[in-house]
Amino acid sequence: MIERAIENWLIRTNERNYLAPFCQVLMYKGHRIIYKSSHRPMEQGKDVITIDKNGQYCAYQLKTGNIDLTKWREIRPEIEELIQLPIIHPSIDKNIEHKSFLVFNGNLTDEVRIQIDQINEDNIRKKRDYSYLDVIDIESLLKDFIEAQGKFMPKEVEDFDLFLQLHLADGNDFFNKETFFAFISKAILDTSLKGKSDIKHCIISSVIITSYILKPFQEKENHYALFEAWIVLCASIIRYALSKNINIKDYEGSSQIALSEAVSNLKELCEEALFREDFLEGDLMGDGDLMYKSRLTILIGAFAAIELHNLSINDDYVFNPKSIDFIDRQLTEVWFWGESAFPFFLNVIHLYEQIGYHKKAKKLLLDILVTLLRSNSRINSQNIPLANPYYGVHEILESLFGFQEENIDFTIFFGSSYILEPIIAMMARRNMRSELEKLWRPITHIHINKFLIDKIEDVFSWRTKSGDNTSQFPQQTQSWTQLKNDAFSEISNSSELMDYKNFFNLFLMVYPHRADCQTIAVLEPEKIST
Amino acid sequence: MKEQMHRSSIMAEIKTIPHFEGDRMSTKYDDGDIDKSNYNLFSAELSVKRDDIIKLGFKAFIEGIKKAAEELKSQQSKMVFEKLNEVTTKTGNVVNAKGKPISYDLLLKTLETIQLDFDDNGNPLMPTMVVSPEQYEKMKEKIVEWENDPECNKQFEKIINQKRKEWHDRESNRKLVD
Numbered sequence: 001m002i003e004r005a006i007e008n009w010l011i012r013t014n015e016r017n018y019l020a021p022f023c024q025v026l027m028y029k030g031h032r033i034i035y036k037s038s039h040r041p042m043e044q045g046k047d048v049i050t051i052d053k054n055g056q057y058c059a060y061q062l063k064t065g066n067i068d069l070t071k072w073r074e075i076r077p078e079i080e081e082l083i084q085l086p087i088i089h090p091s092i093d094k095n096i097e098h099k100s101f102l103v104f105n106g107n108l109t110d111e112v113r114i115q116i117d118q119i120n121e122d123n124i125r126k127k128r129d130y131s132y133l134d135v136i137d138i139e140s141l142l143k144d145f146i147e148a149q150g151k152f153m154p155k156e157v158e159d160f161d162l163f164l165q166l167h168l169a170d171g172n173d174f175f176n177k178e179t180f181f182a183f184i185s186k187a188i189l190d191t192s193l194k195g196k197s198d199i200k201h202c203i204i205s206s207v208i209i210t211s212y213i214l215k216p217f218q219e220k221e222n223h224y225a226l227f228e229a230w231i232v233l234c235a236s237i238i239r240y241a242l243s244k245n246i247n248i249k250d251y252e253g254s255s256q257i258a259l260s261e262a263v264s265n266l267k268e269l270c271e272e273a274l275f276r277e278d279f280l281e282g283d284l285m286g287d288g289d290l291m292y293k294s295r296l297t298i299l300i301g302a303f304a305a306i307e308l309h310n311l312s313i314n315d316d317y318v319f320n321p322k323s324i325d326f327i328d329r330q331l332t333e334v335w336f337w338g339e340s341a342f343p344f345f346l347n348v349i350h351l352y353e354q355i356g357y358h359k360k361a362k363k364l365l366l367d368i369l370v371t372l373l374r375s376n377s378r379i380n381s382q383n384i385p386l387a388n389p390y391y392g393v394h395e396i397l398e399s400l401f402g403f404q405e406e407n408i409d410f411t412i413f414f415g416s417s418y419i420l421e422p423i424i425a426m427m428a429r430r431n432m433r434s435e436l437e438k439l440w441r442p443i444t445h446i447h448i449n450k451f452l453i454d455k456i457e458d459v460f461s462w463r464t465k466s467g468d469n470t471s472q473f474p475q476q477t478q479s480w481t482q483l484k485n486d487a488f489s490e491i492s493n494s495s496e497l498m499d500y501k502n503f504f505n506l507f508l509m510v511y512p513h514r515a516d517c518q519t520i521a522v523l524e525p526e527k528i529s530t
Numbered sequence: 531m532k533e534q535m536h537r538s539s540i541m542a543e544i545k546t547i548p549h550f551e552g553d554r555m556s557t558k559y560d561d562g563d564i565d566k567s568n569y570n571l572f573s574a575e576l577s578v579k580r581d582d583i584i585k586l587g588f589k590a591f592i593e594g595i596k597k598a599a600e601e602l603k604s605q606q607s608k609m610v611f612e613k614l615n616e617v618t619t620k621t622g623n624v625v626n627a628k629g630k631p632i633s634y635d636l637l638l639k640t641l642e643t644i645q646l647d648f649d650d651n652g653n654p655l656m657p658t659m660v661v662s663p664e665q666y667e668k669m670k671e672k673i674v675e676w677e678n679d680p681e682c683n684k685q686f687e688k689i690i691n692q693k694r695k696e697w698h699d700r701e702s703n704r705k706l707v708d
Contacts, residue, residue, distance in 0.1 A: 388547075390548075390550045411545075412545050412546065412547050414545075416547070433706065436706055437705070437706045440704055440705050440706045441701065441704040441705070444704040445704075451551065451552055463550055463551040464551050464552070465551065465552070465553055466552070466553055467551060467552040467553065467554075468552055468553075468554050468555065468556055469549045469551075469552045469554070469555040469556075470555065470556045470557070470558065471555075471556075471557050471558070472557065472558035472559075473560060476560065476700070476703050476704045477703050477704070477705060477707060478705075478706050478707070479706075479707055479708065480706050480707065480708060481708060483706070513550070
């Protein structure tokens with residue numbers, strides 16, 4: 001059944017969507033990925049550049065559908081660039097020859113096949129120093145995909161059910177992260193595996209099967225759902241690798257592909273947002289007001305996350321003024337729907353600090369604390385309290401609009417908070433003593449909740465059975481010196497997670513219940529302006 | 531079932547916060563003491579006779595659900611009171627009536643042992659008192675009597691004023707220091 005699903009997806013999808021799993025197929029065949037395009041037309045006609053297991057450089061141009069003469073004439077300039085221009089990459093000698101491949105999820109007509117043969121023969125005969133052009137059509141692609149998927153497929157009826165729930169989604173809604181995590185962790189990333197090659201293979205399979213699962217969301221171009229799905233996969237791979245104690249180099253390729261897909265989708269979301277006059281979506285009857293404001297909250301968090309991500313991979317990155325302008329303009333229109341909204345604002349705070357807008361960053365942090373105290377104070381019954389971070393925006397919206405079978409009882413959140421402690425720590429690290437002093441009394445009336453995870457890999461787990469749900473009130477009389485020392489020592493206590501620093505600002509948007517003192521300390525800038 | 535469980539139950543007065551993960555919980559008190567506990571499973575049997583289903587259809591289940599809910603309610607309440615006993619015994623917050631019926635003095639003595647909070651206007655946030663249905667029947671008339679007795683009111687006010695002072699002291703200690 002899965003084979004039919006692969007075929008069904010592969011025939012209908014486009015090059016943008018089969019790029020990531022194709023890279024995984026190449027990795028399965030022993031290639032090392034040197035370059036993978038981020039879904040933009042690339043110069044030199046090369047979407048993917050690899051070194052194969054024999055040390056030979058390979059360049060791939062990916063296309064969609066059948067290639068007949070009309071299509072061939074259309075793409076021929078790109079193909080000429082593919083075979084004629086050398087690979088230009090910082091780590092590759094320009095004089096080194098490469099093999100060229102035209103990859104497409106359709107068939108080749110005989111006329112085009114003859115033309116390709118003639119081009120190759122002519123280049124050899126005339127001793128042109130061009131690369132030989134090979135083709136990978138749907139038949140070869142399908143064979144490779146099925147082989148790379150291997151035995152790592154759902155076997156139990158329950159796993160098939162999870163697969164179908166995801167694969168048959170309408171693609172317009174939020175992505176069901178819980179179901180996806182359950183499917184990948186249970187059906188694909190097999191914890192019983194012992195051999196290193198099997199473990200590596202199942203990680204590769206997880207990337208490939210994710211591409212098929214996301215078909216409905218790809219078709220609807222639901223960038224945010226796709227972003228969330230790839231982040232869940234990346235987190236699942238990291239968790240699995242940590243639990244299996246395997247070396248980072250053995251899974252990094254796969255986790256990087258998942259991460260780059262997540263980033264690409266978030267970038268596409270932001271690019272689309274820049275050209276939109278408004279952000280209404282779908283059926284207008286159900287849009288506007290809180291729904292609209294929550295979309296803006298997600299967008300400002302996404303813009304900030306992309307800017308921070310770009311900076312994390314390029315020290316010389318110049319921030320996009322359009323992104324900053326978007327955040328500045330929309331920040332007054334957003335909605336702090338609950339504690340699960342915090343990571344979106346956290347990204348904006350960190351971005352502002354990177355730009356040098358320290359006052360704005362501090363003001364935003366303080367505004368969040370004031371909102372939290374006003375909403376969740378035990379004595380205050382005027383406001384609806386902020387739900388804890390285990391409740392996502394869609395659950396909160398559905399509950400407020402009465403669409404849930406069992407609506408959330410918001411009163412249970414009075415007098416407690418998960419994000420209070422990390423906010424206090426952030427303010428202490430920023431030397432915001434006078435602000436905290438004024439608010440210390442109401443702060444001490446809020447119970448600090450936190451979930452202490454037993455095993456480090458479970459930070460990347462959607463849920464874990466192993467851990468302690470703790471609660472305590474903040475100290476009534478609190479030493480500022482102690483508070484500040486504790487806040488800074490949290491950074492050194494988070495050293496185990498520092499390897500994932502560049503992942504965390506994206507990860508916490510998708511896993512807001514993991515935004516605690518430890519994970520937020522990982523994200524703090526090296527030099528915090530006071 | 532859930533609704534039925536909370537109907538006229540002390541459980542309805544207690545905030546229930548779902549935990550989505552983990553295998554245990556702990557609460558740290560102001561004195562540094564940590565109370566650790568594991569999750570307990572509550573279960574009840576729902577049994578309905580085949581003949582009743584044939585005769586009554588779904589209605590046959592309603593009585594069973596009510597019984598199961600009562601059983602779960604009783605288990606939960608038992609657990610809550612066991613926990614209360616454990617904590618109060620540990621902290622010494624126990625007033626022993628030594629078998630005597632509840633008197634006004636005993637009530638005041640109990641009030642003296644607990645920490646009382648006040649709202650921003652200085653009004654006491656009075657705790658809920660849990661007594662057995664039999665005790666409640668006996669107390670009903672006495673409560674009216676106590677409420678109309680000036681001497682009782684005087685003693686009550688005295689304790690409340692003392693508690694208000696303690697609360698002010700506590701609140702003024704809620705601050706950041708060097």
